[in-house]
Amino acid sequence: MTATMLRSDELETMRIAMVASQLRPSGVTDPRVITAMAETPRERFMPAGMGALAYRDSTIDLGQGRRANTPLATARLLVEARLRATDRVLLIGAAMGYTAAILAQIVAEVVAVESTPALAAAARANLAAFSNVLVVEGALEKGHAAGAPYDVLVIDGAVEQVPSTLYTQLAERGRAVTGLNDRGVSRLAAGARDADVLGLLPFVDYDSVPLPGFAKPRTFTF
Template identity: 40%
Template sequence: MDYQIARHNMVENQVRTNKVTDPLVIAAMEEVPRELFLPEGKRGIAYVDEDIPVGNGRYAMEPMVIARMMQSAEIARSDVALVIGAGYGYTGAVLSRVAETVVAVESDKEMASIAEKTFQAHSYDNVIVVEGNLAEGYAKQSPYNVIVFDGAVAEVPANILDQLSEGGRLLVVVRAPGKVGVARLYERENGVVGHRDLFDANIPYLPGFEPAESFVF
């Protein structure tokens, strides 16, 4: 399989056709080999336009969703970004081509180790993988200019919103039970965090961020 051709076709047919025009985002999607950030048995489907299951309840998020959220974040070359749910590292890798530094938090020890080794082997020197509880983010290096969740959530924890800098942007797909998910942009302005909805995106939940079970009487 010619991954370079597949990657170019992904950008042309999935990214550009879904309202992504930011040249930095498009260049990042063209550059980063998605197949490197998947388990070996999944590499043949690296460029399909869907979320790819990678084990342990985790998914590699659909490239179009990543690209549209990055464009909405208006990432600057000087920005420091946080990824909640590094997985095997693809979202962090794409962000690293646009932002100055990326911190990627991962709770799965094996995934964190593989992502770190992949970053090192392919000279993604501005990405740091941290093993830890996803729901806690990584306050030690906060505040962040950009925070991206690599999966859907029922709601965004307040403690992660607290890790946004002034002017910071948080991108996440929020899914209420039984409803279609929506990509949402949170922004901190004058110390207050507000949000607006961007587009529909029905991606899987990030483990640990599912809706709380409710009892029916």
């Protein structure tokens, strides 16, 4: 599906409306997140012809079985991450680079992992202006251990479980935010690493796009 091409001023009006009508009334209280999302043209991080859809409260088809999270889902995750200017962030599910671009304006360093080659290539191109972002192509569930430890883990999508291969890349007491899929119910959750355990507490029921590679092992029942 393609969308009607809009002028830059029309897209800017839609971006401002997104902040006013979607983010501010829905628990997005961090002014740094609001400012970054108000100033970053999200349409530049979407497939060609999808610009008119960039600011809707809905997911966007990126092709190859992947979708972009809603602006609100991403914003709520970033707020709950309690970001600091000195943070090193491991972002899982870079897609075409939008969330990495928002993070890069708030934190010191972002390592953005993307498993789909075409999306990883697009993210690298879209993020070329950000010297503090590294895009890594690889399995989402493996993260990027070579860059560990990280202060924050952001999973920009929903998973059934967060494997130890990811959360052990966090520093002790490192923070984590993610979407969680639990028997068909999608929630956003936040927590921290404590030794070899990641404690997560859901903070809102909200749809989040599923990410590949995080399914729980299936068990047989009799």
